[in-house]
Amino acid sequence: MTDAAAQQRAPGLDPAKFRDPEITADGSARASVALDRLQTLWFNTGTLCNLECVNCYIESSPTNDRLQYLPLAEAERFMDELDRDFRAVEIGFTGGEPFMNPDFMAMLESALVRGYRALVLTNAMRPMMKRAGELLALRERFGERLHVRVSIDHYSRELHDLERGAGAWDRMLPGLDWLAANGFRLSVAGRTFWKESEDSLREGFGRFLAARGIGLDAADPERLVLFPEMDAAADVPEITTACWGILDVEPSSMMCASSRMVIHRKGAPSATVAPCTLLPYETGLEMGRTLAEARAEVKLNHPHCARFCVLGGGSCSRA
Incomplete structure (x- = not known):
């Protein structure tokens, strides 16, 4: 369960929290984040995936099509608006597994032709x-502007497969090696819920990558992105306006200060905009059918806002 109501019912999470977009459970003013600049526009290409991971942030699987495949025409509608009215530098593609969407390669090419960096x-x-042949052709045309980030939850086969299913490690390695061998701009996304320090994780990933002859600096947070734990059952404090000063965190550093995500709900006539990559099912947080409508500030009225972004320091983009 990923909607706000399910989060509120989760064991350990106070049911009084995350109810009112303006006021926290203790009566304080809820924090919000203004769109400072739209640097990254994300497209969720659909929630269908060839895997069903234990702790997938948005429950992607071979059967979850709550977000249907995003059509090329809808993606280009938003790219046209982006070209006209915004100064974004990057378009990101996430899922599900983007390469399962039959329109994906055309979307990716459109983003690159328009001059954006593309993060997949x-x-x-x-x-x-x-789609290796098509993908390689795009790399040859656009070089470093095409960036591929591979999800590797841990640097060991055992823990990676614990999250992603038996055999996932061995099915991932050929693709990783192919990307590296063909000179793609490459990064890796790992997870931090292994009760292991960040230094230890970076050292472990560094050993793994070096052993495969992949020259990726695991100490660089842009090349190895480590996402914070997302335990939906754990309690988490609400973020008030006072928290920015207490935590010494700037609202402008939050993901929703610089990005938005386009989603297409199953059966909906058109795509709409969500505040970030983590909240695709929250209809109460949906921001409209255009990027102009999505300029509004985001009230941090969801556990993920606190857990992942404010306290966890997580961001899906490094634009």
Whole structure:
């Protein structure tokens, strides 16, 4: 369960929290984040995936099509608005597994032709390799502007497969090696819920990558992105306006200060805009059918806002 009501019912999470967009449970003014600049526009290409991970942030799976495949025409509608009215530098593609969307390669090419950097999140498995020729052609045309980030939850086969299913490690490695061998701008996304320090994780990933001859600096947070734990059952404090000063955190550093995500709900006539990559099912947080409508400030009225972004320091983009 990923909607706000399910989060509120989760064991350990105070049911009085995250109810009122303006006021926290203790009566304080809830924090909000203004759109400072739209640097990254995300497209969720659909929640269908070839894997069903234990702790997937948005419950992607081979059967979850709550977000249907985003059509090329809808993606280009938003790209046209982006070209006209915004100064974004990056378009990100996430899922599900983006390479399963039959329109994905055309979307990716459109973003690159328009001059944007393109960031693709993938598990680097068979869906990607089925499009290897097309993907390589785009790399040859656009070089470093095409960035592929591979999800590797841990640097060991055992823990990676614990999250992603038996055999996932061995199905990921050929794609990872192919990307590296063909000179793609490459990064890796790992997870931090292993009760292991960040230094230890970076050292472990560094050993793993070096052993495969992949020259990726695991100490660089842009090349190895480590996402914070997202335990939906754990209690988390609400973020008030006073928290910015207490935590010494700037609202402008939050993901929703610089990005938005386009989603297409199953059966909906058109795509709409969500505040970030973590809240695709929250209809109460939906921001409209255009990027102009999505300029509004975001009230931090969801546990993920506190857990992942404010307290966890997480961001899906490094634009």
